[in-house]
Amino acid sequence: MDSREFKEAATSSIDEIINYFETLGSRNVVSTVEPGYLRKLLPSEAPEEGEPWSAIRADVEAKIMPGITHWTHPGFHAFFPCATSYPSMLGELYSSALSGACFNWICSPAVTELETIVLDWLARALGLPACYLSTGPTRGGGVIQGSASEAVLTAMVAARDKYLRETVPESGLAEEEREERVMVKRSRMVALATTLTHSSARKAALILGVRFRAIPVREEDGYRLRKEALAAALAECRAQGLEPFFLVATMGTTDVCSVDDFEGISEALAEHVAPDQPGEVWVHVDAAYAGAALVCPEVRQSARIDLIERFHSFDMNMHKWLLVNFDASCFFVRNRDWLTKALSVNQAVYGNKASDGGLVTDYREWQIPLGRRFRSLKIWFVMRSYGIKGMQQHIRRTSQLGEEFAAALRARPDLFEIVTGPSFALTVFRVAAKSGEEPTPEEERNALTKALYERANASGKIWLTSTNLDGKFAIRLMTGVRTTERQHVETAVKLLTEIAQEVITGKPV
Numbered sequence: 001m002d003s004r005e006f007k008e009a010a011t012s013s014i015d016e017i018i019n020y021f022e023t024l025g026s027r028n029v030v031s032t033v034e035p036g037y038l039r040k041l042l043p044s045e046a047p048e049e050g051e052p053w054s055a056i057r058a059d060v061e062a063k064i065m066p067g068i069t070h071w072t073h074p075g076f077h078a079f080f081p082c083a084t085s086y087p088s089m090l091g092e093l094y095s096s097a098l099s100g101a102c103f104n105w106i107c108s109p110a111v112t113e114l115e116t117i118v119l120d121w122l123a124r125a126l127g128l129p130a131c132y133l134s135t136g137p138t139r140g141g142g143v144i145q146g147s148a149s150e151a152v153l154t155a156m157v158a159a160r161d162k163y164l165r166e167t168v169p170e171s172g173l174a175e176e177e178r179e180e181r182v183m184v185k186r187s188r189m190v191a192l193a194t195t196l197t198h199s200s201a202r203k204a205a206l207i208l209g210v211r212f213r214a215i216p217v218r219e220e221d222g223y224r225l226r227k228e229a230l231a232a233a234l235a236e237c238r239a240q241g242l243e244p245f246f247l248v249a250t251m252g253t254t255d256v257c258s259v260d261d262f263e264g265i266s267e268a269l270a271e272h273v274a275p276d277q278p279g280e281v282w283v284h285v286d287a288a289y290a291g292a293a294l295v296c297p298e299v300r301q302s303a304r305i306d307l308i309e310r311f312h313s314f315d316m317n318m319h320k321w322l323l324v325n326f327d328a329s330c331f332f333v334r335n336r337d338w339l340t341k342a343l344s345v346n347q348a349v350y351g352n353k354a355s356d357g358g359l360v361t362d363y364r365e366w367q368i369p370l371g372r373r374f375r376s377l378k379i380w381f382v383m384r385s386y387g388i389k390g391m392q393q394h395i396r397r398t399s400q401l402g403e404e405f406a407a408a409l410r411a412r413p414d415l416f417e418i419v420t421g422p423s424f425a426l427t428v429f430r431v432a433a434k435s436g437e438e439p440t441p442e443e444e445r446n447a448l449t450k451a452l453y454e455r456a457n458a459s460g461k462i463w464l465t466s467t468n469l470d471g472k473f474a475i476r477l478m479t480g481v482r483t484t485e486r487q488h489v490e491t492a493v494k495l496l497t498e499i500a501q502e503v504i505t506g507k508p509v
């Protein structure tokens with residue numbers, strides 16, 4: 001493809017993409033293809049001769065689109081959103097043109113410097129404590145990771161390294177003896193999370209080969225990790241000779257969007273090991289989805305985000321609720337040396353004057369992979385195009401849709417019971433118990449809720465996900481997608497109401 005052909009192809013592709021967004025609501029949200037559908041449509045080998053763009057392009061609609069589940073569809077209420085916006089797509093376009101594996105500053109100084117700047121912008125926009133700024137008092141800073149899972153793994157690696165440096169003397173021991181002590185210590189170290197923490201924490205522990213304990217969080221605690229539960233878990237670890245070194249605290253759990261009690265957590269930890277003392281527990285705040293809402297000052301107070309200055313790292317995905325295309329997981333640490341000490345591995349081929357002079361940031365030392373894309377460009381484009389006000393407006397508007405959805409359910413107590421929320425545009429609900437002397441058995445309510453869930457999803461108009469809270473089957477409905485408007489929420493309410501009436505009465509309405 002030469003420049004002229006590229007121009008024609010790109011122009012028509014952009015027209016198609018605009019048309020896609022403008023007509024998105026008329027498609028089925030979820031793909032209905034059968035497993036293996038694509039193998040039947042594509043040849044078993046790549047073409048010997050290059051094909052014209054017109055043939056390739058035609059196959060996007062004919063062969064790829066049927067297998068797409070539309071995450072930006074206005075009826076997408078499943079999981080959490082996966083954002084897109086036009087400025088962000090333009091950022092991706094430039095980024096792919098300026099392709100490079102920008103692991104060191106010299107590999108493209110703008111890539112590194114823009115990342116540092118926009119992550120400082122973001123930290124300020126979210127109201128994070130100054131210790132997370134690259135210019136802050138504690139050598140903090142942010143780095144873009146591919147996912148919240150990568151961020152928690154990176155944090156756990158750094159936390160393990162910090163704990164071992166603090167608890168096994170680095171000098172005064174022969175190398176072999178230190179290695180032996182490190183290995184013994186490692187076998188006792190345990191990462192803590194809760195039963196509602198995202199599975200990425202358990203996966204990180206699996207990858208690192210460290211012990212993992214999930215502290216139960218209960219309905220009566222608002223599905224939050226509280227001081228007493230954490231203190232009990234710490235005591236139990238001590239009694240078993242285990243050494244907690246890492247805790248994931250969540251702002252916006254995946255199932256119900258609860259926020260752990262940061263104050264209680266910091267108190268329980270201070271009673272375990274005093275803050276900033278050797279052997280303290282590293283707290284990583286996973287705010288993958290709900291962290292976006294911190295652009296609104298009113299959210300900061302209720303989440304007590306000021307308290308994260310007592311913690312060690314924080315991560316949120318702009319690509320979930322903050323208008324930036326996948327992937328843009330923004331990971332902040334209170335002291336960047338914790339990352340670089342754990343992750344710097346030198347190889348002669350990567351040495352250069354700027355790095356050796358110590359005056360520049362080489363982000364390869366802040367992450368697991370070596371190479372990295374120019375991801376800050378799309379963040380920069382989005383932050384400049386929307387401004388803080390535009391981002392706040394997006395969060396407030398979609399949160400308001402969540403309020404309206406929950407209000408509509410509350411207006412029908414004969415059909416629905418809200419289990420949690422709305423919290424950060426997520427409402428979790430189930431079919432109401434039947435009124436009468438005898439309580440409806442849980443199994444029956446689970447079966448009715450499941451029937452409602454399956455029939456609503458089969459409509460193709462909306463897509464919902466479900467969860468199981470201590471044996472209670474419940475439906476999650478999230479209103480955070482950029483294209484979702486009031487009328488789409490009304491459609492969802494109407495559909496759910498009709499189906500709920502049918503499943504409860506057993507008769508079509």
Ligand code: PLP
Pocket residue numbers: 080146147148149150198200250252253254286287288289317329
């Ligand atoms: N943490 C929370 C609270 C999540 O809800 C999710 C996914 O939805 C993740 C982590 C994992 O996100 P990622 O896909 O970026 O690894």
